Structures are given as structure tokens and as C-alpha cells.
């Protein structure tokens with residue numbers, strides 16, 4: 001069964017099918033030139049399904065250190081693709097953890113592209129643990145999302161150091177406090 005149909009049956013809010021690997025071999029340089037048309041073509045059936053079933057198809061950035069084979073390692077390019085697809089239910093999934101490793105400059109990219117963001121993934125760098133354990137200033141990011149009137153979900157996608165439930169609860173409360181200050 002296809003991902004889109006499965007998501008529909010589960011009444012899911014999102015489907016995230018866009019993890020294309022780079023083609024391999026000496027003929028693939030620069031890889032962006034050959035991979036992007038494949039990714040654009042791949043959105044066609046999912047665009048149709050998203051329209052019918054009213055959920056978002058999301059394109060997520062990964063970083064090349066964690067997954068050297070992954071094609072899309074830049075949020076800037078993620079936004080370009082979403083602009084090119086130009087469908088209200090095809091959006092970017094901005095993974096701050098991967099982008100901090102790949103290219104950084106997280107807040108400015110949000111300011112310029114907030115309308116294209118369908119979901120955000122939260123974890124700190126290094127080691128993908130909960131916010132506050134590393135170098136990303138998540139209170140400032142939460143505040144920026146609120147200032148930009150972001151109304152989609154904020155998804156905690158980290159590896160908790162301590163008790164998972166207590167850590168998740170604390171991360172949620174930190175986010176709420178940040179947008180209330």
C-alpha cells in the first residue's frame with residue numbers, strides 16, 4: 001500500500017515521502033541538477049492525493065554527515081522546491097537539527113520563508129538530544145515562530161538523555177514559556 005493511501009486511512013495530518021537519495025557514480029556531479037527533477041516529478045501523485053484527503057505532503061531536509069547518500073541537505077533548496085511545486089498542501093518540513101549541522105542561519109531562513117513551512121523538527125546539536133543540551137537557542141526560535149504567526153505543529157524529534165516522558169514534558173513547557181515571554 002502506498003504511503004499516501006496509508007496516511008489517509010490512518011487519518012494522518014502529514015505524509016513525508018520526499019527522502020530521495022543522490023544518484024551515485026561519476027556522472028552525477030553536480031548532483032542537484034539531476035536529483036531535483038526526480039523529486040519534482042515525485043510530488044505529482046502525492047499532490048493529487050493531498051488535495052483529495054486534506055493533509056500535507058512534506059519535504060524534509062537531512063544533513064550529509066548523518067546520511068551521506070541523501071539528496072536534500074539544505075533548507076534553502078527545500079524552500080526552492082516547495083516554491084516550484086507551488087501547491088498549498090506541499091510544504092517544507094524544517095528540521096533544525098539537520099540544518100544547524102548543514103548550513104545554520106536558522107532564524108533568518110524562517111523569516112524569509114515562513115509561509116512554506118508545514119512542520120518543524122526539534123532536537124539539539126550535537127547528538128540530537130533535547131533542547132538546551134547543545135548549541136541551538138530554541139527559546140529564540142520558538143519566539144520567532146510565534147512572532148511570524150506560525151500555526152502548524154512543533155514536533156519534538158530528539159533522543160532524550162533522561163526519562164522520556166519527563167524530558168518531553170519539560171521540552172513542551174520550555175516552548176510554551178518561550179512564546180509567552
Ligand SMILES: [Mn+2]
Pocket residue numbers: 060095121157
Ligand atoms: Mn527530522
